[in-house]
Amino acid sequence: MKLLTLNFLTCAIKTCKSSPASFPLHPRDAELEVVEADLNLAFLKNILPRLMWDELRVIASELGLPALPETPPSKADLSIPSPTAPAPATTLQLDPEAIDAPENPPVVESDVEEETPSQTAVDLHRILLETCITEGKLVCGNCGHEYAVKEGVANFLLPGHLV
């Protein structure tokens, strides 16, 4: 399960719906995996305003990933306006080594009229769409219910009395 998905998941139990603690679900005993995917700059720009950045930072720290910057990157940070311009100063200081990833992030070829993705975009893509939880548990901060994750598939089936 991608970290992007985890940034949108809440507890499924009815009584947790009204509680702010039901989001985010906290990963426990999680095994991580990096699955290579194509960088999609338009999607990143689309999803950026909907991300809960603070919660993403909390989850990244719980998973033992390198700390994310305190403020979310803006849309302008994601692309390099012209090939000659220097990279934006606010890159996510992500160390690819920390999550047993290949050393060089993949160089993504952009279309002719599209902007080139910046290092920020590459890092954001890595953490949101390539870092996946394969095994472990997701725990609700409110009721403490544990959702098991197996082979990347989380089990959200609930017994009848909790629906």
Added chain:
Amino acid sequence: MSRPEDILPPDLFYNDTESRKYTTSSRIQKIQSSMTHRALSLLSLTSPSLILDVGCGSGLSGEILSQDEDSGTPGGPHVWIGFDISASMLGVALEKEVEGDLFLADAGQGVPFRPGTFDAAISISAVQWLCNAETSEESPAGRLSRFFNGLYASLRRGGRAVCQFYPKNDLQKKMVSSAAVKAGFGAGLLEDDEGTKNAKTYLVLTVGGGDVDGDITGVVRGMEGVDVMDERRRAKDRKRGEDKKGSKAWIMRKKEQMERKGKVVKTNSKYTGRKRRIAF
């Protein structure tokens, strides 16, 4: 023709053999892919979006969502999240290494995502399963309303959902669409090849916005053989148009009703339904 919904609940019906049969049948693959393309064209997405696939099964529809624009997916490649109640189906999806995230979840228990998550939602041949309840604790209406309420909340404003489903009869069609309307969606029901054996029903749902005429979705505008249901407007109209009990219009209506029933009714005159003068 037998309906799988009537045989077993979905998690038991789609066991390992049935899931494999479903996924490898080229006939089903072809139908699913054409329905997914149709649903995508109804969603009219222009940029890469986050899509929810309800009842994703083995990811037949999800594979199409992950394709790029050149392969016939408008606005693609999209990122999708799918859930299904059948573990065997998800197992087949895992073997195929689909790109979307998978969940084992029951749509009738709600949609566990925070509000405003998805740009769009798609559901191919799944919603009819919600019209069955397997235990006495649950009811089809309750399952449908939990699903549509959850879906409504998890879509962003201006988002759209297209649910293709196989209704058993008109009653079921009505039950599904009215549950969606009650949840707050603007709903349009679209039927391809109506009246034939290959009839396909699409429920097109929109969140927020809306035009003055009944066709909120806009996708069925100018199409023939399309019923637009807007429960909210009908209720409002009825309230406004209803005659006050005892008024002249009310009396006239009642007399007409009785006449139609074949009762003996006095002929109307200028005195019919007129106010009596106060006696004192």
